[in-house]
Structures are given as structure tokens and as C-alpha cells.
Amino acid sequence: MITTDSELIAALAERTSCDPGDLFMPVTWGRMRDTFSYPLDEAAAEQVMQKIIEEMTHVVETGVPAITDPASRYVWLHEMITHYQSCETRKVAIRVSDAGRMSAWAMSGYDYDPAADGWDLDPEDYDDELIAQVQTWEWWKQVKASGVRESWRMPSPYAGADSEVPIDRVLDERDSTGDESVYRRALKRIRDANYRDVDAWAHSGHEALSRADAVVGTTKQSNARRAAALDEALGFYQTGVIVGELSLPVGFTGVLPWSCIENRPFHRARHGLALAWWRLGDFDRAATVLWSGLWINPDDNQGLRDLLPLAESRIAYEDTHID
Numbered sequence: 001m002i003t004t005d006s007e008l009i010a011a012l013a014e015r016t017s018c019d020p021g022d023l024f025m026p027v028t029w030g031r032m033r034d035t036f037s038y039p040l041d042e043a044a045a046e047q048v049m050q051k052i053i054e055e056m057t058h059v060v061e062t063g064v065p066a067i068t069d070p071a072s073r074y075v076w077l078h079e080m081i082t083h084y085q086s087c088e089t090r091k092v093a094i095r096v097s098d099a100g101r102m103s104a105w106a107m108s109g110y111d112y113d114p115a116a117d118g119w120d121l122d123p124e125d126y127d128d129e130l131i132a133q134v135q136t137w138e139w140w141k142q143v144k145a146s147g148v149r150e151s152w153r154m155p156s157p158y159a160g161a162d163s164e165v166p167i168d169r170v171l172d173e174r175d176s177t178g179d180e181s182v183y184r185r186a187l188k189r190i191r192d193a194n195y196r197d198v199d200a201w202a203h204s205g206h207e208a209l210s211r212a213d214a215v216v217g218t219t220k221q222s223n224a225r226r227a228a229a230l231d232e233a234l235g236f237y238q239t240g241v242i243v244g245e246l247s248l249p250v251g252f253t254g255v256l257p258w259s260c261i262e263n264r265p266f267h268r269a270r271h272g273l274a275l276a277w278w279r280l281g282d283f284d285r286a287a288t289v290l291w292s293g294l295w296i297n298p299d300d301n302q303g304l305r306d307l308l309p310l311a312e313s314r315i316a317y318e319d320t321h322i323d
Helices: 005-016 020-032 042-057 087-099 128-134 138-146 166-177 180-193 198-214 220-245 261-279 283-296 304-312
Strands: none
Touching: 005 020, 005 042, 020 042, 020 087, 042 087, 087 220, 138 283, 166 180, 166 198, 180 198, 198 220, 198 261, 220 261, 261 283, 261 304, 283 304
């Protein structure tokens, strides 16, 4: 039986891993709107908590999908889901939006031309097997059909800063000490200090994925630990992706080349998002993210072209032997 706001907040914090301070307003506001009243028995409490969680995780719409086949454009996160994995994601998206947009910009004179820069390879320079493989890539056919597109650069969350980028220092410390718990706490400090640091969200997702992969066995407890780490990774990646999307123009149709280092955190977050969904058995969403990643970076410096057919074939991630 739940009889007070404090008890309900504690139950929600345990369920969602949200900070109790972030739960105060949703709980009190819900009660003030007369959507519920105390005492709450087990069934009523579950219903109230589910409603609050749904409100706190509802997606924030960013870009406007073009009226074209999703196979030939960027697919926004809000097109793939109605609710985020973590209530923190919506909070971060709203705070970043309210703080003012840091916009990506088109790089004049650096358009992407698939006829000149793409995968139509010279047989004299490449082996026949690769050239034949390229002919089977449906994503590449879509990229070629789209013609010349603008290349864009993401903003840096530390533009103008004189000091070292925090994530670089933290990664160096982890590599030198090997202390994952210290690394995890350091990533949280970066995220809390600068919500716009997409790379901090991406690397937080990587760290959670590593914890999931480190779980051995198939006992009920092992499976629960693995699932919890995967869910945590999914939340981090979704947050990084939405923060990145908030910098893109609403009708974005361009390319985000890997050669621009400012674009790499967004690509890392999206790559991780695909891997997390894939590990969770959500093949369709994983494939959509991979396909869309090839659309915005056709040079494919991350090897998404090798992962896409596996996800589309609905092959379980653990059966792929991907490093």
C-alpha cells in the first residue's frame, strides 16, 4: 500500500533508476490534477506508475520526415519509437531544446557526389568480388539515385573552449588505469555537466554494452543483469541520438561525413543504438538505424554495410561473431 508522495517517488525511482528529484513534479502534478489519490493498493499503484512513466518517456519530435520513401532519407528517432527507454532522455531533450539550438551547418563547396566519391569502383583498382558485392547493395542504389547532396558539420559542445575535451581525458585515464567504476562515474560527471556532449552519451552506452557482454551464464539472475545493462545502454544511445538530432535542420536531407570529427560522436551513438536494439532482438529497428546511417555517411567508415544484411536477415547478434 502506498500512502504518500514520498513512497510513490521511491517506488518509481526503484523502477526507473531516475533521480528522485526528477520524479517530484510528475508525482505531485499528477495528484494535483486529480488523476489519482491515496491510498493506492498494488494494482492502483502499478497503474499510476505506468502512466507517469509513459508521460516521462514520451518522445520529443525533432525533424520533419520528408514525403519520400524512408529508404531514401534520414529516419528520425521519433519515427521509430513512441517512448524512450529512459525517462532521462526526454528530460535531456527538453533541457537542450530550451537552452537554445546549436545548429549544424552546411559546408560550402563540400557536396557529396556519389558519382565521383562513391562506391562505383574501378575494376583495375579493386577485386572482382568487392565490385560484384557493391552491385547488390540496395542502400547504395538509393544513395546514387539521390544525386548530389550537401555535406553538413555538427556543432561541438565545447566550441571555443581552451581546455582538453573532457571525454578524451577520461578515456585516457581509463586506458591507463583500467578502472571501469571510476570511468563510469567520470562519464556521468561529463553528462551532468554538459547535456550536449553526444560522445559522453555514446561512450556511456558502450560501457553499458560491455557490462552486458561480460555477464556469463544463463541463470535467471544472469539474464536479468544482462537485460538491465542492455536497457541502460539503449537509454544512453537514444539520448545521444536525440541530442544530435536537435542540431539538424528539420527537413535534413544531407550527408554527415565521418571526415568531420564533429560528426563522429553522432555516428557512434547511432551505431551503438543499432547494436543495442540488435542485441535485444529488435531487428527491424536495428536495420533501420543501420540503413539510415549509410544514408548520412555513404563512405561507411564504421562498416555498417557488413552489419545491415545480417540484421535484415534477422540473425541473432550472438550468432554473428561480430567483434
